[in-house]
Amino acid sequence: MFLKPFGFTLPRSIHPKSILQAVIPGKYSFSTSYLLANTSLLQRNQHTATQDVLEDSTEADKLASKAIIDKVNNHIATDPGRLFAIIKLNAKQYKIAENDLLLIERNWAPEVGDKLTFEKVLLVGGSSFTLIGRPILPRNLVTVTGTIIHKDLTHTKLRYYFVRKKRTHRLNFVREELTYVRINTVQVHPEINDPNTTEYLRA
Amino acid sequence: MSNRSRLVPIDFPRVPLKNGVSRVICQLKRITIKFCKSSGASYGVRSFIEHDLLDYSRKNPEVAIYLKPRRHHSPVVVSEYLNGEKHYMNYHNFTRDNVDKWMNFHRTSVGWPKKKWRKLHYTRTPSVQGVWSPFTNMDPRLNITKFPDKYLGIPLHSPETATEKLREMFEKQKLNEENEEKVGKVKIEVQS
Numbered sequence: 001m002f003l004k005p006f007g008f009t010l011p012r013s014i015h016p017k018s019i020l021q022a023v024i025p026g027k028y029s030f031s032t033s034y035l036l037a038n039t040s041l042l043q044r045n046q047h048t049a050t051q052d053v054l055e056d057s058t059e060a061d062k063l064a065s066k067a068i069i070d071k072v073n074n075h076i077a078t079d080p081g082r083l084f085a086i087i088k089l090n091a092k093q094y095k096i097a098e099n100d101l102l103l104i105e106r107n108w109a110p111e112v113g114d115k116l117t118f119e120k121v122l123l124v125g126g127s128s129f130t131l132i133g134r135p136i137l138p139r140n141l142v143t144v145t146g147t148i149i150h151k152d153l154t155h156t157k158l159r160y161y162f163v164r165k166k167r168t169h170r171l172n173f174v175r176e177e178l179t180y181v182r183i184n185t186v187q188v189h190p191e192i193n194d195p196n197t198t199e200y201l202r203a
Numbered sequence: 204m205s206n207r208s209r210l211v212p213i214d215f216p217r218v219p220l221k222n223g224v225s226r227v228i229c230q231l232k233r234i235t236i237k238f239c240k241s242s243g244a245s246y247g248v249r250s251f252i253e254h255d256l257l258d259y260s261r262k263n264p265e266v267a268i269y270l271k272p273r274r275h276h277s278p279v280v281v282s283e284y285l286n287g288e289k290h291y292m293n294y295h296n297f298t299r300d301n302v303d304k305w306m307n308f309h310r311t312s313v314g315w316p317k318k319k320w321r322k323l324h325y326t327r328t329p330s331v332q333g334v335w336s337p338f339t340n341m342d343p344r345l346n347i348t349k350f351p352d353k354y355l356g357i358p359l360h361s362p363e364t365a366t367e368k369l370r371e372m373f374e375k376q377k378l379n380e381e382n383e384e385k386v387g388k389v390k391i392e393v394q395s
Contacts, residue, residue, distance in 0.1 A: 103323040112311045149223035151311040155211045155319045181221030
């Protein structure tokens with residue numbers, strides 16, 4: 001019989017039964033002492049997520065990365081052309097470009113005619129470059145704006161609920177609320193990798 | 204609800220007049236409220252007219268509002284849109300809040316007949332960096348190779364044959380022998 005302690009799983013290398021027998025005299029009863037005794041063991045095996053920052057060590061590397069950043073900056077300053085962005089909106093991610101139409105299927109607070117600025121921009125791309133946020137891009141590097149144009153209802157949907165062998169079934173007719181959003185601008189401001197612009201501003 | 208009313212036209216999402224590209228235009232043109240001055244069914248509509256209608260008309264100057272009292276009929280609201288659509292809605296026994304809510308709904312709605320949207324996203328720029336295909340970042344060597352090719356024709360996951368195994372063993376043996384010879388030579392040199 002495989003025993004699993006409350007809350008967390010044991011590392012593979014230790015068989016739970018052996019520890020139990022060693023620590024607790026009672027056969028299958030768990031106590032806090034057991035959990036406390038083994039926390040250090042468990043902690044040693046936990047992997048914490050870390051982010052590796054690769055810094056340019058050699059002069060050649062530094063020059064190469066500077067050349068790339070300058071190229072992108074130059075592209076943005078002259079004519080970035082069509083841009084696309086990935087924004088997070090109501091717990092969903094959308095890949096959008098200028099003049100796109102987004103339909104959001106839920107009751108959403110902003111009113112018709114409201115102009116919005118989307119601040120959770122995860123990624124921005126042009127024809128020759130892509131900027132990836134960690135997890136979002138700094139606010140003063142990218143601006144994505146949109147307008148609420150309509151609020152309507154969807155077509156009638158069927159929502160059928162059925163439980164086997166329990167004589168329960170329900171058929172509901174639902175019209176969800178739909179919010180129409182027009183994306184107006186996707187802009188990148190010049191000077192990427194500039195510490196003044198790339199710093200996160202917190203209100 | 205009949206099955207027939209579920210058969211709605213299917214379309215890709217769109218909006219009249221490219222609405223929102225530079226400006227937002229209210230699609231509601233004219234709204235007519237038909238109600239009774241005495242019956243209980245239009246009580247909510249009457250209180251809406253009394254308290255909220257002036258505010259509503261001031262906020263939306265582009266909408267023409269008509270009031271049409273008629274005796275002993277349930278209240279009906281007819282909303283007409285810029286594209287010529289006309290929607291009827293019965294307001295029988297609606298409360299004042301409910302009337303307010305639905306009047307705002309007519310104002311904000313698209314004004315088209317009910318449609319089922321295939322997607323909830325419409326874009327004119329489906330791809331900026333080019334559509335990805337399995338060949339996008341591949342070695343262009345394939346363009347000039349002539350088929351059948353000796354190396355590309357080999358199956359990817361074929362088990363090792365007996366002859367190959369033997370050949371490997373033979374080569375290992377050879378290597379070992381060479382090493383032994385070398386070691387022997389070194390030993391001899393050291394000795395000498």
